[in-house]
Amino acid sequence: xxxxxxxxxxxxxxxxxxxxxxxxxxxxxxxxxxxxxxxxxxxxxxxxxxxxxxxxxxxxxxxxxxxxxxxxxxxxxxxxxxxxxxxxxxxxxxxxxxxxxxxxxxxxxxxxxxxxxxxxxxxxxxxxxxxxxxxxxxxxxxxxxxxxxxxxxxxxxxxxxxxxxxxxxxxxxxxxxxxxxxxxxxx
Amino acid sequence: xxxxxxxxxxxxxxxxxxxxxxxxxxxxxxxxxxxxxxxxxxxxxxxxxxxxxxxxxxxxxxxxxxxxxxxxxxxxxxxxxxxxxxxxxxxxxxxxxxxxxxxxxxxxxxxxxxxxxxxxxxxxxxxxxxxxxxxxxxxxxxxxxxxxxxxxxxxxxxxxxxxxxxxxxxxxxxxxxxxxxxxxxxx
DNA sequence: TCATATGGTATCGACTCAATACCATAAAGG
DNA sequence: CCTTTATGGTATTGAGTCGATACCATATGA
Numbered sequence: 332x333x334x335x336x337x338x339x340x341x342x343x344x345x346x347x348x349x350x351x352x353x354x355x356x357x358x359x360x361x362x363x364x365x366x367x368x369x370x371x372x373x374x375x376x377x378x379x380x381x382x383x384x385x386x387x388x389x390x391x392x393x394x395x396x397x398x399x400x401x402x403x404x405x406x407x408x409x410x411x412x413x414x415x416x417x418x419x420x421x422x423x424x425x426x427x428x429x430x431x432x433x434x435x436x437x438x439x440x441x442x443x444x445x446x447x448x449x450x451x452x453x454x455x456x457x458x459x460x461x462x463x464x465x466x467x468x469x470x471x472x473x474x475x476x477x478x479x480x481x482x483x484x485x486x487x488x489x490x491x492x493x494x495x496x497x498x499x500x501x502x503x504x505x506x507x508x509x510x511x512x513x514x515x516x517x518x
Numbered sequence: 519x520x521x522x523x524x525x526x527x528x529x530x531x532x533x534x535x536x537x538x539x540x541x542x543x544x545x546x547x548x549x550x551x552x553x554x555x556x557x558x559x560x561x562x563x564x565x566x567x568x569x570x571x572x573x574x575x576x577x578x579x580x581x582x583x584x585x586x587x588x589x590x591x592x593x594x595x596x597x598x599x600x601x602x603x604x605x606x607x608x609x610x611x612x613x614x615x616x617x618x619x620x621x622x623x624x625x626x627x628x629x630x631x632x633x634x635x636x637x638x639x640x641x642x643x644x645x646x647x648x649x650x651x652x653x654x655x656x657x658x659x660x661x662x663x664x665x666x667x668x669x670x671x672x673x674x675x676x677x678x679x680x681x682x683x684x685x686x687x688x689x690x691x692x693x694x695x696x697x698x699x700x701x702x703x704x705x
Numbered sequence: 706t707c708a709t710a711t712g713g714t715a716t717c718g719a720c721t722c723a724a725t726a727c728c729a730t731a732a733a734g735g
Numbered sequence: 736c737c738t739t740t741a742t743g744g745t746a747t748t749g750a751g752t753c754g755a756t757a758c759c760a761t762a763t764g765a
Contacts, residue, residue: 335643341627342556343646345542348535349553350653353576353753355532361720366536369529382743389540394722396745401720418730418743440528443652447645454641456522458634459530465630466537543723548751569712581753583714588751605712605761 375510562697
């Protein structure tokens with residue numbers, strides 16, 4: 332059988348990706364804009380900056396700056412200067428932005444994935460994850476893993492209370508532990 | 519564990535796709551141009567037309583026409599009017615185009631896929647294939663399967679000789695049977 | 706023969722994206 | 736301190752994608 336080969340799989344990934352991105356024109360937003368909204372939704376508070384979005388999407392600063400301007404002028408994203416580092420601007424999703432995210436065109440893919448067998452889902456998750464990791468480390472880029480899986484992540488108390496980031500020296504809520512982080516360094 | 523979910527998987531596919539496409543700027547060609555070259559390389563002779571490329575990539579005619587012009591002016595692709603239907607132009611890869619394809623930036627993905635376990639490769643192939651098929655049929659688009667898996671595919675002789683397409687009423691070489699086809703209708 | 710469908714091209718506008726240059730703030734070293 | 740250097744972000748420009756529309760040539764069918 333010729334159809335099953337690494338070459339074929341690689342082409343498949345690219346083709347599925349392209350197909351999804353053409354479907355991702357919805358609600359007047361473009362694919363990159365949706366991805367930016369999604370990122371801001373699941374990133375922790377330290378990671379909602381233009382620089383982090385840049386690293387996450389693999390684009391250049393200028394492009395991301397434009398995208399964020401577009402989202403800001405639609406009232407989906409708000410910028411606020413970081414009081415601790417006045418060069419930096421903290422990004423946040425507005426209520427409108429969160430509401431819009433419920434119409435995420437990625438939803439059709441989600442239902443398609445749901446239709447797969449459970450074992451197939453797990454295999455997809457692991458294989459694509461490994462693929463992503465190998466490409467990222469091959470370029471010295473951040474993995475953007477979950478906060479809880481980070482070297483700097485620590486439980487502050489033994490009683491199951493809030494957590495702590497040893498890098499940024501800040502308290503973390505339980506919710507923060509689930510979020511993805513720009514600074515994350517896998518254990 | 520929160521990281522394993524259809525939503526997460528869908529986002530993963532999109533992100534890997536984007537990452538690959540940013541890597542696909544190589545040799546002065548753009549991602550779409552590479553995909554077009556790849557398509558022309560593996561499509562059978564009936565399927566090397568602008569219309570088929572359009573359907574395969576999910577773009578509009580105009581965009582594909584521009585892309586093909588770019589490839590033609592670089593001497594990578596040749597056009598020839600189809601004598602049987604003088605509206606249509608048959609496309610073919612030039613020797614230069616085939617040579618360039620050896621530097622395909624998708625190669626890095628191929629090696630990454632190769633590094634996965636065999637069972638993971640198989641799972642990827644099947645899951646992504648199913649995903650692609652569900653998205654395509656959901657939009658009434660062609661599956662572009664292999665010629666050999668088509669309803670119109672027939673063995674002309676019992677002695678293992680060349681094959682035959684019952685739709686286009688043309689002989690097929692063994693090589694053709696492996697190629698993907700615009701008209702393919704899965705059995 | 707006339708209408709309609711189909712393959713392809715040309716042109717325009719909105720937008721992405723990389724590249725470059727630039728500004729403001731921060732951090733490190735004398 | 737004051738300078739250098741790094742970093743976060745913006746602005747501008749130019750190449751190119753992509754969709755939309757209009758258009759031309761050839762086929763197909765009533």
